[in-house]
Amino acid sequence: MSADFIEKQLIKKAKNGDENSFESLILSCQGRAFNIALRYLRNEEDALDALQESFIKIYRNLNTFKEDSKFDTWVYRIVVNTCNDMIRKNNRRKNTDSIYRNDGEKETVLEIPDVSDAPEEVYDKKEKQDHILSCLEKLNPGQKEIIILRDIQGFTYEEISEILECSIGTVKSKINRSRLKLRETLLEQN
Amino acid sequence: MKCNKIRKMLSLYIDKMLDDNLQKEVEEHISACNLCKKRYDDIKDMTTLLNEAEMVPVPESFEFRMKKALQQERAKISGEKNIAVPAKKNNKLRMLTSIAAIFAVGVISFGLYQDIIGDLPDQLDGVTDQLSQDRALTDQPESDLYKSNKNEGDKEIENLENSAGVADDVPEQRMNIYGNTKSAEPEKPESGIAHIPEDDISDSGIDEGNDGYSEDYSIKMKMSTDEFSRALTTSGVERNVAAVQYYTGIIEERLGDFKYEILNADFIQAGECRFRIYIFSGKGYKFKEEILAVGKDGEIEFIYTNELMGL
Structure with missing residues (x-):
């Protein structure tokens, strides 16, 4: 039985009011959705709020999902839109619970355990990632968004075009411009 | 490249x-x-x-939080569904209540207005004082007179007539001024007043003169004070009630020596009020003469009158 078939069955049941099916559906994309929100909002509490709000929207509007696209792509689109709404409504940033911590002028990424590399390499890698992520915040929202979706979350061009509801050509040019801009920013910071 | x-x-x-x-x-x-x-x-x-940036795991607490949020959402949706049905009923109920409220206000207003109008002529014309005098002069119980004063229609007139009839020396002309034949002794027929048969009333010159009226608020004959005022009110001419009362007061002063009856009041234009009046004479209050009184600028002018009436 294919994953697509199982997903369709779950969607069908969820549309008919089956709560367990709905919870199974959102559980399958919850982790990625949370990390998208976390990169957008840079705050765990805000990210969880965005995630909850998104899932409630999905629950309410499940019957409008036409199954033209994949369910998780539809979910991520809603998460992205919810995050953008939250950013527009509220630009405040709670630094206390942030995955980033202000250390003077410098922002550092919260420690994430990683045992795959040697400690020195881990530190070096984390430092570099931290630097890139702090530079990412200096890009405009559209550029930051496309880097999150493509380079952090690893969505394909097609998936991004569905999530952002734009053409593949737009995605291609946006990705290239955003990366070049991020590189420029990194060089300026160095 | x-x-x-x-x-x-x-x-x-x-x-x-x-x-x-x-x-x-x-x-x-x-x-x-x-x-x-x-x-x-x-x-x-x-x-x-x-x-290669690490994925941050979703906090375990989120599962409970999400379940709770979904539970609340389900309750909210089912609540909305439950509310949605009676909401329509409420709208109907609200509409019915509104109609009932408007009707109730109308009835109460009419009742209050009726009470006010019922008392007004008495207050204006000093009948209250006369009734007090009547009460002192007659043996009738006070309650009867009081009742008669507040009663509508013919009952009121009868009581007033009775009280006036007993008290000979009380001026009776202020008792019933709106189209009610006085009950006092018939006035002596004035010599020279030509008798006009009742059949000829419709052909009188006054009727012809009414053809040009832009607005006709004709009031039926033999109306009580209340009925007269009410008829004007329901005709949408509340503003003219005060004028009618004022002019009928003057008519009463001028025709106090005659037995008369106001047939109707017509409003030609703002500020002008015409009264058709029958003058009676002889036994059985036989129709004698029809006159027209025109009220304007606070004055009454009588036309189509016999010179011998001295008006």
């Missing part, structure tokens, strides 16, 4: 989104161009590092 063109295709090259030929062309350029090679390396490292 120029560096500028390669620059635009770098990301697509890194993501292997180019055609094989272009992919190969960019590869060759990068291997030959240090500037483009540096740019490519930077972007490649950058994207690799970002892609």
Whole structure:
């Protein structure tokens, strides 16, 4: 039985009011959705709020999902839109619970355990990632968004075009411009 | 291929989104161009590092939080559904209540107005004082007189007539001024007043004169004070009630020596009020004469009157 078939069955049941099916559906994309929100909002509490709000929207509007696209792509689109709404409504940033911590002028990424590399390499890698992520915040929202979706979350061009509801050509040019801009920013910071 | 063109295709090259030929062309350029090679390396490292950024796990507490939120949402949706049905009923109920309220206000207003109008002529014309006098002069119980004063229609007139009839020396002309034949002794027929048969009333010159009226608020004959005022009110001429009362007071003063009856009151235009009046004489209050009283600027002018009436 294919994953697509199982997903369709779950969607069908969820549309008919089956709560367990709905919870199974959102559980399958919850982790990625949370990390998208976390990169957008840079705050765990805000990210969880965005995630909850998104899932409630999905629950309410499940019957409008036409199954033209994949369910998780539809979910991520809603998460992205919810995050953008939250950013527009509220630009405040709670630094206390942030995955980033202000250390003077410098922002550092919260420690994430990683045992795959040697400690020195881990530190070096984390430092570099931290630097890139702090530079990412200096890009405009559209550029930051496309880097999150493509380079952090690893969505394909097609998936991004569905999530952002734009053409593949737009995605291609946006990705290239955003990366070049991020590189420029990194060089300026160095 | 120029560096500028390669620059635009770098990301697509890194993501292997180019055609094989272009992919190969960019590869060759990068291997030959240090500037483009540096740019490519930077972007490649950058994207690799970002892609290797650790995924943050969703806090375990979120599962409970989400279940609770969904539970609340379900309750909210079912609540909305439950509310949605009676909401329509409420609208109907609200509409019915509104109609009932409007009706109740109308009835109460009419009742209050009726009470006010019922008392007004008495207050204006000093009948209250006379009734007090009547009460003192007659043996009738006070309650009867009081009742008669508040009763409507003929009952009121009868009581008033009775009280007036007993008290001979009380001026009776103020008792019933709106189209009610006085009960006192019939006035002596004035000599020279021509008798006009009742059949000829419709052909009188006064009727012809009424043809040009723009508004006709004709009031039926033999109305009580209340009925007269009410008729005007329900005809939408509340504003004219005060004028009618004022002018009928003057008519009463002028025709106090005659037995008369106001047939109707017509409003031609603002400020002008015409009264058709029958003058009676002889036993059985036989119709004698029809006159027209025109009230304007606070004055009453009688027309179509016999000169001998001295009006």
